Amino acid sequence: MAYPGSQLYNLAVKERWLLPEKWSGYLQHSYDTSPLPTKYLSGPEVPRFRDNAFNVYFNDPRYLGMVGDKIGMETARDLKLMTKQKLERRYLGPASGIH
Numbered sequence: 001m002a003y004p005g006s007q008l009y010n011l012a013v014k015e016r017w018l019l020p021e022k023w024s025g026y027l028q029h030s031y032d033t034s035p036l037p038t039k040y041l042s043g044p045e046v047p048r049f050r051d052n053a054f055n056v057y058f059n060d061p062r063y064l065g066m067v068g069d070k071i072g073m074e075t076a077r078d079l080k081l082m083t084k085q086k087l088e089r090r091y092l093g094p095a096s097g098i099h
Contacts, residue, residue: 001026001035012036018043032090047089055083 002009002019003026012019017036020026025034028050035046057063058079068076 001028008036029087031088044089047087051087051089058083 002012002017009019011017018034020032020034022032024030025032027033028035028047033047035043037043038046041049064076064079067079
């Protein structure tokens with residue numbers, strides 16, 4: 001994300017890359033998040049990748065087992081519940097379509 005004031009933001013302005021139109025576009029969990037594209041992903045694909053990686057990581061049985069052992073099973077259950085809350089994205093459609 002090219003945050004205002006960062007070197008990446010200054011480069012984006014210089015190169016005339018598409019930047020968010022409003023502040024909520026800079027928030028990684030917002031409906032209208034608008035990250036820059038990467039070498040491999042378009043801007044709209046970045047949140048989809050991020051959301052999928054987040055859910056894969058926090059649903060991994062090894063991770064949940066470690067959390068359960070070190071912090072407690074209640075926390076592990078809370079993490080699983082957290083991943084059930086799907087984020088809606090402007091570019092990606094309804095939350096039900098993001099896995």
